[in-house]
Amino acid sequence: MSTKANWNYPTAIKFGAGRIAELPEALKTAGISKPLLVTDAGLVNLPVTQKTLALLKAAGVEAGVFADVKPNPISANVEAGIAVLRAGGYDGVIAFGGGSGLDTGKVIAFMAGQTRPMWDFEDVGDWWTRADPKGIFPIVAVPTTAGTGSEVGRAGVITDETTHTKKVIFHPLMMPKVVIADPELTVGMPKFITVGTGMDALAHCLEAYCAPGYHPLADGIAVEGIRLVFENLPKVYLDPNDIEARGHMMSAAAMGATAFQKGLGAIHALSHPVGALYDTHHGMTNAVFMPYVLAVNRSAIEQRIARLAAYLGLSPSFEAFQHAVLALRVRLDVPHTLRQFNVDDSKRDLIGEMAIVDPTAGGNPIELTKARALDIFDRALNGWV
Incomplete structure (x- = not known):
């Protein structure tokens, strides 16, 4: 590069x-x-x-x-x-x-x-x-x-x-x-870490973009960060020595952390307790939760996600973006469910309690009640998109 x-x-x-x-x-x-x-x-x-x-x-x-x-x-x-x-x-x-x-x-x-x-x-x-x-x-x-x-x-x-x-x-x-x-x-990272960290960057950008409140600076950075991840994470997955794509991913990571001054949301609010209780990789846990959180938040973010889809060159709809997220996870061998991380439902109630008091919960586009957090957890545990 x-x-x-x-x-x-x-x-x-x-x-x-x-x-x-x-x-x-x-x-x-x-x-x-x-x-x-x-x-x-x-x-x-x-x-x-x-x-x-x-x-x-x-x-x-x-x-x-x-x-x-x-x-x-x-x-x-x-x-x-x-x-x-x-x-x-x-x-x-x-x-x-x-x-x-x-x-x-x-x-x-x-x-x-x-x-x-x-x-x-x-x-x-x-x-x-x-x-x-x-x-x-x-x-x-x-x-x-x-x-x-x-x-x-x-x-x-x-x-x-x-x-x-x-x-x-x-x-x-x-x-x-x-x-x-x-x-x-970053060239020497194992594929699992390359994917997990890259999906963490995507989660930061996506949740910042969806967080309520007026912050067009953060929104603009987040949208371009999302594009960089979609275009470059598959490239570094296939070719770890692609320095140009690695550079774009490094930019996207910094962009995500800059944008999430606006806020994060339920992806992180649930990923934090699961990671703390089961010692799962943070970014990969975010990747698992992502489509399930999108589905639950749909009513509050549908128009916003449609604009994002258009920017990414997709059909301007929520469905197109959701499909793109699922397809990206398949390309990168991201687990579809939490069970693939050996997470079970034995601590389900505790995870719901921890999620709603997590500092990131307040940035979710709709109120993250315990019932809603448990709904997302159940979907992620069982693969119900």
Whole structure:
């Protein structure tokens, strides 16, 4: 991919193949001289991470590594990372990886200089104002997947292991100072992760577009992000080395996270408790829920989805878009039901209770009552579109 660009929306983004080489300069820009690289346990020993550490060493940057991070990160991971950061005298964080590494790295940097418990900063009302902004360490984000878009977000999703509840920790200064968006870093992803993260990006764009409220900036970004996923995710599924398509997917991921400032909805409100209780992959769980949520929300979004379908070159109707989503899932080998993830109905009632209090539930186009959440869950469990 020959395209390179520098963007300052919503933060400084160095986009393009090979731009990982600019990481040492990005650290200087962010005011970081001794970074702690935070990533997940599955990524730390892979070539993409080791080459990045070698690049830093060659530039004379003394970087530490923290990788005790689960795929669905828990508060204990954050606490352990804070201890490493403080003990090592690090002055900033490189949040490196997919959603788990990015979110955990950001929350570690946020919490490192705070005195209150992490759950005091959950994304509820103005709780973020409780934080001491001087205690927030600078962050440089380096995504290695094209899905969550956490590299351009002001929050991190962490599971409270005592209640098996995913919680959103938020502060405006959690936004990374600089992002290195290099599509070459995503080439080594397994197909399952490529699809799951790509469908996560699609879910972010789609739910942001469908969320109620007036935000034409978010709507425009979301619509183009949806187009990029539909056109490019099948390409990278078939050819993992297609750098141009990988670049478009990396853009779509950042676009989804930028757009969902407008809101998310029932896809995420149900995916969060299922992921917390069954430890399923977040993006792939979103992919399973997507057509069932669309069907239940149809009355509130039919005209909006028809406009979206027309933009995608489909017949301008809800049915055409719904069919396109189902066809995309088949092409990418996305499971049709939750049962294929070994999810059962034993925790059905609990999932319904958790879904309606999830922070994303309020962005659904129609009120997400417990009955409605359970209806969606039953459809996803059994494949009733």
